[in-house]
Amino acid sequence: MEALLSRSCYGVSTQSPSLGVSDSQTLKSISFSSRFQKISFKSWERQQYITPFKMRAVVRAEESSDSKQLDISTSPRVNSLKPSKTMAITDHATALVQAGVPVIRLAAGEPDFDTPNAIAEAGINAIRQGHTRYTPNAGTLELRTAICHKLKEENGLTYAPDQILVSNGAKQCTLQAVLAVCSPGDEVIIPSPFYVSYPEMARLADATPIILPTLISDNFLLNPKVLASKLNERSRLLILCSPSNPTGLVYPKKLLEEIADIVAKHPRLLVLSDEIYEHIIYSPATHTSFASLPGMWERALTVNGFSKAFVMTGWRLGYLAGPKHFVAACGKIQSQSTSGASSISQKAGLAALGLGYAGGEVVATMVKAFQERRDFLVKSFKEFEGVKISVPQGAFYLFLDFSSYYGSEVDGFGTIKDSESLCRFFLDKAQVALVPGDAFGDDNCIRISYAASLTTLQAAVDKIKEAMLLLRSAVPI
Numbered sequence: 001m002e003a004l005l006s007r008s009c010y011g012v013s014t015q016s017p018s019l020g021v022s023d024s025q026t027l028k029s030i031s032f033s034s035r036f037q038k039i040s041f042k043s044w045e046r047q048q049y050i051t052p053f054k055m056r057a058v059v060r061a062e063e064s065s066d067s068k069q070l071d072i073s074t075s076p077r078v079n080s081l082k083p084s085k086t087m088a089i090t091d092h093a094t095a096l097v098q099a100g101v102p103v104i105r106l107a108a109g110e111p112d113f114d115t116p117n118a119i120a121e122a123g124i125n126a127i128r129q130g131h132t133r134y135t136p137n138a139g140t141l142e143l144r145t146a147i148c149h150k151l152k153e154e155n156g157l158t159y160a161p162d163q164i165l166v167s168n169g170a171k172q173c174t175l176q177a178v179l180a181v182c183s184p185g186d187e188v189i190i191p192s193p194f195y196v197s198y199p200e201m202a203r204l205a206d207a208t209p210i211i212l213p214t215l216i217s218d219n220f221l222l223n224p225k226v227l228a229s230k231l232n233e234r235s236r237l238l239i240l241c242s243p244s245n246p247t248g249l250v251y252p253k254k255l256l257e258e259i260a261d262i263v264a265k266h267p268r269l270l271v272l273s274d275e276i277y278e279h280i281i282y283s284p285a286t287h288t289s290f291a292s293l294p295g296m297w298e299r300a301l302t303v304n305g306f307s308k309a310f311v312m313t314g315w316r317l318g319y320l321a322g323p324k325h326f327v328a329a330c331g332k333i334q335s336q337s338t339s340g341a342s343s344i345s346q347k348a349g350l351a352a353l354g355l356g357y358a359g360g361e362v363v364a365t366m367v368k369a370f371q372e373r374r375d376f377l378v379k380s381f382k383e384f385e386g387v388k389i390s391v392p393q394g395a396f397y398l399f400l401d402f403s404s405y406y407g408s409e410v411d412g413f414g415t416i417k418d419s420e421s422l423c424r425f426f427l428d429k430a431q432v433a434l435v436p437g438d439a440f441g442d443d444n445c446i447r448i449s450y451a452a453s454l455t456t457l458q459a460a461v462d463k464i465k466e467a468m469l470l471l472r473s474a475v476p477i
Helices: 002-010 021-029 041-049 051-063 085-098 117-128 141-155 170-181 197-204 224-230 253-263 324-335 343-353 357-382 419-430 454-472
Strands: 164-167 187-192 208-213 235-241 270-274 300-305 318-321 397-401 445-449
Touching: 117 343, 141 164, 141 318, 141 343, 141 357, 164 170, 164 324, 170 197, 170 235, 170 270, 170 300, 170 318, 170 324, 187 197, 197 208, 208 224, 224 253, 235 253, 318 324, 357 397, 357 454, 419 445, 419 454
Parallel strands: 187 208, 187 235, 235 270, 270 300
Antiparallel strands: 164 318, 300 318, 397 445
16 A cells, blocks of 8 residues: 555656556545645655666665675766756646546646647658658758748848757757857856756756846846846856746847847857747737847847747757857757757648748637636636736746745645645645746746646636635735
8 A cells, every 4th residue: 555655646657557457446545635745846856866766776786796886876967957847747747647636737838739730731741751761960951941031030030041950849959059158167147937947957068057036026027237237257148038938928129128238248148048939929018039139149049949839849849040150069969969850840840830920820829818818817816815926928827926825834734835835735735736936946936837728727726716715814914
């Protein structure tokens, strides 16, 4: 029974064989609350990422008792990294659903729509027509040419195909850019809240992440004066994400121009502009590519891709645009790691760019649905006492400040002391999976992904509201 409880608490790996009938029935018989009262997301991460190494060490020691103990240490660079909490929680929630627990999953940053038919058909036809071999490391010429056309028409940016690198997702593009331009001791400037991987990417490059906190009262926008005060000769890269994960903020052009004026005063400073959510934006907000600002083309590395707007998360396709010498350096890293992106995905990406300006009607319809969901959640949470809201202008996340509820005691659960314990509380009492804000650098908040149907979101709000009745009497507002 203890072993079964451990499996239910820490998740059944999606790569493992399915549960047997008897195991599944036993798991379902365990009460939901018993699974979470004495565990945390951190302990679950430790179980996922550390225990297997210990188990292997024991097995090998038994197998070769007469030989010297095997060194199973890993690189200090890897040891300094934190596993992605969003991926850990998403996997955890998925495992619970597979074990029979009716969890509402609002943790993943993945649209709930299907890949548009025209894109899917292009991928299928690529297979049928034999486009299944390696492509050039930087991507097919036809796709890079189409990307150049897109950047010119939609973003006012002029690039040649040899200034484009197609990779296995925007995340790979970002990591390769950080590795290509940063040296040990360099500083990577990251406004907080941030996408969870940015600081870890800096650490992989032996650079130092410098976190610049922002305020919900300022809609999480970076204060140019704060930026200017933190820059020095070691400052190498500023990472901006607009529209933002996790806050949904969109940088106004005027503010970007102020930031560009500061950047221009530092010869070593480059800017990585993560624009993966550019098409998921709500009027009257508009998107501005940082590289389009005066004097910034030479300094900017623009990252984009197909995952979000075109619902191609599993296709793994992104791209980097920038000055040729930086793009070539990133291409060198890619040539020695993954090589080129999938030939099939590249054909599908070409079809995606053929849907029309900003994705055409297909993307516009999806964005309209996201906006309806956003409006519902904003209206709903404005009715919650003590919850602070910054209305997102893009992406599909709501980043809510629940810190007024910290410190409350809940019978049978314990103390709500931070964003992690609050998310554990909602998972336990409401059966809703959310992401703690500390994963994004702001422990006052939690992130809700509204990449789920309106019906699902309505059910989640009802469950959260019911669970919060346990908190309300304990917290003075």
